[in-house]
Amino acid sequence: MSGADTPRLHVGCAMWSLKAWQGRFLPHPSTAEERLRAYAGWCNAVEGNTTFYATPARATVASWAQQTDPDFRFVVKLPKPITHERRLTDADTELRAFLDAIEPLGPRTHAVWLQLPGSFTPADVPVLAAFLRRLPGDHRYAVEVRHRAFFDDARSARLLEDLLAAADAEWVPFDTVAFFRTPPTSDAERDAWTKKPRMPHRSRALTDRPIIRYLGRDDTAATVEGWQPWVETVTGWLREGRSPTVFIHTPDNADAPELARRFHDEVRARVPDLRPLPEPAPTEPLTLF
Structure with a gap:
């Protein structure tokens, strides 16, 4: 396949602006318009x-x-x-x-x-x-x-x-299996523990554009370990000609844009002709020194 027929993988987060992202994923200070534009450079x-x-x-x-x-x-x-x-x-x-x-x-x-x-x-x-x-x-x-x-x-x-x-x-599906696998270890996880639904893993696509919502942990290693079945599933969908969208959540979402890109990278390592994500704009002014 090529051009418009090439399967795409879209990845993203639950929001495009978070205080913890300012100065890291988003410019600081910034307007609402600048925050969405910067987010779209990550996801x-x-x-x-x-x-x-x-x-x-x-x-x-x-x-x-x-x-x-x-x-x-x-x-x-x-x-x-x-x-x-x-x-x-x-x-x-x-x-x-x-x-x-x-x-x-x-x-x-x-x-x-x-x-x-x-x-x-x-x-x-x-x-x-x-x-x-x-x-x-x-x-x-x-x-x-x-x-x-x-x-x-x-x-x-x-x-x-x-x-x-x-x-x-x-x-x-909203896959919360990895989140509820072990007791919470942070304030954000304890809050999510009382609010998020306990949903099972479900991975059957009904259309050519499946959508996944995945909730990991505040610990990156646990989040990455928990999404490995989705890397396999999404790789298979792309090879079938489907174009999935995957949203990465964590209880505090502090690293979510970076994690979404990491998920895309893991899938692209298996599907090399997958179109790359955009390159994020620097959040700090470039200098000569």
Whole structure:
């Protein structure tokens, strides 16, 4: 394959700005526009988690597009009123407002992400089916479920897989196995221990653009050890012609951009013709001495 047909690996983080990144991954001081632009020099994708809490202004989204190249990818989360409060019913007004707001991203919208609450059970799948049927066909969609029956009960898993595959929508796993393998050792890990869901490893792709969310530890060695199965899986997907997106999380996310690049490097060592990531701009002024 070549050109547009060449499989791509997008990697990124849960956000594009974090205080701990300033002066390291991001310039300091910097404006919001400078932070996104700098982040896009480290990673070529980002989770749009902020849209869960409020639909952004269209002008704000247009500024995101202006700060990123056309091959940068956003996975934007549907707002909480749609998925958690209205639970995918009677939310057409909110949905239209959201889709209109993200329109300026154009091809940068990798997928519209439906993160469903843990109370969304296999009995609710018909509601999801009806919602997916109403969605416009000019976006790709990805669904994250957290009720354990979807993972532990083969019939429930197959029910969801069949629905998503028919809609050309992806099932987004949030792999927290490595995180919960041993007790927490830092304040950030202890906080995440009480807030993050205990989700199993799931690695079956339904489309040509699978999306993975992986939670490691604050210890780099433990994070890298925990993602080794994903290196194998992603390598296999690329060889099959799929273009995966992998988001690397840690409890404090302090090293997340560097870790995302390391994951990309590990896969590229196995798939040498994989397109490299952009080169980060220096965060400090260049000097002659």
